[in-house]
Amino acid sequence: MIRIVIADDHPLLREGLRRILEFEEGFEVVAEVGDGQGAINAARNMAVDILLMDLNMPGVNGLEAGRVIRxxxxxxxxxxxxxxDSDEKVFQVLQIGVAGYLLKDVDSKTLIHSIRKVYAGEPILSPSVTGKLLNQLTHPIPVKNTCGLSEREMEILNYVVRGASNREIGVSLFISEKTVKNHLSSTYRKLAVEDRTQAALKAVKLKFINLE
Incomplete structure (x- = not known):
């Protein structure tokens, strides 16, 4: 059972989301809250797998709540x-290490699929957000300092930025998924990040990757 908390300051939207999610087998909405502090309290007081959260909420906003919960x-x-989906907000949110970033015009099927992927440990970005990340790489500035990343690690990081899963990377590079995970662990350590989303964000900021 995937236990979900909905955090949004619009009651009608919360109700709509709850109806969609509870209709899906294996989903349980354990709480609905209207602000960031409510999301923090829910995380502290009950078992939660997924926090589905808006950013613009009164009092403690989603960004502040996300930092605390992470x-x-x-x-x-x-x-x-x-x-x-402003550039500034996207990068602020990704920097704290959220698992996914979707826009509210997403359809219910995509939302449900995204929740399942996040629960499985895979990051989710809406196409427009992915585009913002990739657009930052259009005119990269060559850098001498690559944080000690090997050629293979840089190659894998390139795929990560493009949104590929470990299995997809392994197939593309003809290496095992375990080998991909080992390279990513080394990459996270060298970049001083915790996960693939933060690694992709740092690669964008440092302009490591050149997309033709």
Whole structure:
């Protein structure tokens, strides 16, 4: 059973999301809250697998709540569902290590699929957000310092930025999924990040990857 908390300051939207999610087998909405502090309280007081959260909420906003929850409960998958896809907001949110970033115009089938993927440990980005990441790589500035990443690690990081899964990377590079995971662990350590989303964000900031 995937236990979900919905955090949004619009009651009608919360009700709509709950109806969609509870209709799906294996989903349980354990709480609905209207602000970031409510999301933090829910994470602290009940078993939560997925936090489906808006960013623009009164009091403690989603970004602030996300920082606290990521720090205290890194096992909870935070899936942002918002109308705000500004470059600044996207990078602020990805930097704290959320598991996914979707826009509210997403259809219910995609939302359900995304929740399952986040629960399985895979990051989710809406196409427009992925485009923002890739657009930052259009005119990269060559850098001498690559944080000690090997040629293979840089190659895998390239695939990560493009949104490929470990299995897809392994198939493309003719290596095992376990080998991909080992390279990624080394990459995270060298980049001083915790997960693939943060690694992709740092690669964008440092302009490591050149997309033709």
């Amino acid at each position: 720090r205290e409960f890194p096992e909870i998958g935070i899936l942002v569902l918002t109308v705000d």
